Amino acid sequence: MGTRIDQQQGFATELPRERAVVVGVHLPEAWAGGKGGDADLPELGRLVETAGGLVVGELEQRRARPESATFLGSGKLEELKELVAGTEATMVVFDNDLSPAQGRNLEKAVDCKVLDRTELILDIFASHARSRQARLQVELAQLQYLLPRLTRLWSHLEKQAGGIGTRGPGETQLETDRRILGRRLAQLRRELQDVESTRRTQVGSREGLYRAALVGYTNAGKSTLMNGITGADVYVQDQLFATLDATTRRVDADERRRFLLTDTVGFIRKLPHHLVESFKATLEEVREADLMVHVVDASAEDPQHQIDAVNKVLKEIAPQEKPTLMVFNKMDLVDAELFRNRWTRVYPDAVFVRGREPEGTAELREILTARLLGREVVRTVALPITNLHAISAFHRTGAVLEQTFHADLCHATLRLTEEELGRLLSREGAVLVGDDRG
Ligand SMILES: Nc1nc2c(ncn2[C@@H]2O[C@H](COP(=O)(O)OP(=O)(O)OP(=O)(O)O)[C@@H](O)[C@H]2O)c(=O)[nH]1
Ligand SMILES: [Mg+2]
Structure with missing residues (x-):
């Protein structure tokens, strides 16, 4: 189909060092139903690196609203062209969501591939998906992202071709493509249901056990804590979205008292809605938990910002409030006393740990056990x-x-x-x- 998603599919593996210019347009918070917000170029840069690219340039602009055809204003667009040429960039990544037409116009203008944040995140998820469930869920998200774009893509081509003569074949092609995608979507949903019912049988025996789920911003150290507390061997990496699957382990606090701990996919600011939707099965473990263990990277530039982003996603997957334990991790990277003083004022019951050190995880394990005892x-x-x-x-x-x-x-x-x-x-x-x- 020659869509941008198709081209983008393999870049993390085939072209490991793409040279990227990252672009952020700061829009008033009210724009696009509060979804506009501030751009975060350092984080976008980390996403680019996680996808295997190299950031070679940055561009920012403050606007009251996006330019409808090219998102950027014409002056900034010129600047972008020069930056791309000067840095020999092979792609441009926007922190903002682009319409298919905007993406296309921009690609034509700067003469290289243009992605937006959602496409980049989808790409990272695609290259990190290992299990069957994760792969199915990512494909589901990609198709859902593509489907509404298909229409606009075709109507865009129609207009370009001048309408009348091309409309027939255009419509037919569109309908065929839609039908194919629609069938694939239905098949994916069925396969996911199968995976889910297998999981349910497997967890049947856990009925009645107290369940805690590690949740938090991506790279906060959830898997590190999971491994430390349960002795599991979850993949830990200094990259975004290292974990895409849910892992649940039983923790034996003592001979009689045991609880379940789940580690799962991390969240991020502006996490594409399709991903949250299609990861419902994985996130089921979070929805069913008795306690949320919200892990925060204490060394993040703005921890509150990350906490808010996580809470927003949590509300989407588990609308009713759940008991939550705030855990500030990576305390070795900050001035511990200062940090503790400041954040206990906001979260009086918070725990502060160094997740990479055994004492750090032992402390958290004890606190979780105490929570369990508190229910006796x-x-x-x-x-x-x-x-x-x-x-x-x-x-x-x-x-x-x-x-x-x-x-x-x-x-x-x-x-x-x-x-x-x-x-x-x-x-x-x-x-x-x-x-x-x-
Ligand atoms: N300095 C320091 N680094 C830590 C600590 N805990 C974890 N890390 C590092 O932080 C990085 C991310 O850790 P992970 O456990 O993979 O984080 P995660 O929350 O599971 O991340 P995703 O699965 O990608 O969402 C790794 O490089 C860890 O070694 C800590 O207490 N101190
Ligand atoms: Mg992880």
């Missing part, structure tokens, strides 16, 4: 003595506070979670005695 209650149950083995694990963890025997029954006062209580009552023939003791 004290109850007295009467248990047939033939079933006494059901509370032997409670003995080993010191959770039997009192125990008395009455004929063939044992009265045990236990510190336990509601789930454990439920199990004792439904499976071990225990009955509740008296009222809540604490």
Whole structure:
């Protein structure tokens, strides 16, 4: 189809060192329903590097609104042309979203490939997707991105060709392309459903366990903490979107108490909506979590900005508020005392850690365990003595506070979670005695 997405597809692998000029147009926040906002060229540069490119030039402009045909004004466009020629750039990347027509006009004007932020992020996701699920989800996002553009692409060509004579074939081609893409979309959705139902069977046995999910801005150190706490071997890299899959591990706090910890894809400012949509299955683990562990890179230039971006995506995937633990990571990179003083004022319950050091992850593990313990209650149950083995694990963890025997029954006062209580009552023939003791 010769679309820009197709051309862009392989650049991270085939042309590892593309030379890129990054462009950011600062628009008033109100523009495009608050979606305009400020451009962030250093971050765009990191995205370019993650995709395998090299930043050779930067250009910024402040405008009240984008120029409809070329996004940039004509003076700035001249400047961009010169910059591209002078730096021998092979591509231009905009921090803003471009319409297909704007992309095309710009490509013609500067005579090299032009991408926008969404296309760049989609490309990184495509090259980082390893699992079947991640690959399916990325393809779904790419097709969804492409589909509405197809129409505009064709109508744009029609206009160029002068209409009447070309309209017939144009429409037919468009319809054919749409049908092909539509079929592929349906197939992708079916395959994703299969993957999802397989996952559900696998996690069936985790029912009832307390679940915590690591969430946060990309590169904040989620996978580092995951590995430190659970001993998992999740890929850690100093790049954006190193993780695209969800990994869940059981953490045994002690013999009886265990919880689940999930590490998953990181978020970013202006994360393309298609990606959030199509990663629903992966993000399901986040939606189902009892606790969000929001990991923040303390060394980021503007941590609050990143926190806000993450909260925005979280609202999209899990609209109801969830208990959240704020964790500031990479404390070795900042003046720890100063930082702590400043941020405990904003987040009084926040935890500050050095994720790469064992003490850092040990502390977080203890805090998560304490959260788990915080959910325990004290109850007295009467248990047939033939079933006494059901509370032997409670003995080993010191959770039997009192125990008395009455004929063939044992009265045990236990510190336990509601789930454990439920199990004792439904499976071990225990009955509740008296009222809540604490
Ligand atoms: N200095 C320092 N670096 C850290 C710390 N924790 C993690 N890092 C580094 O930060 C980079 C990103 O870590 P990851 O664990 O991959 O981050 P992530 O949040 O999983 O990132 P994505 O999966 O890409 O979203 C790696 O180079 C880590 O070694 C820390 O406490 N201090
Ligand atoms: Mg990761």
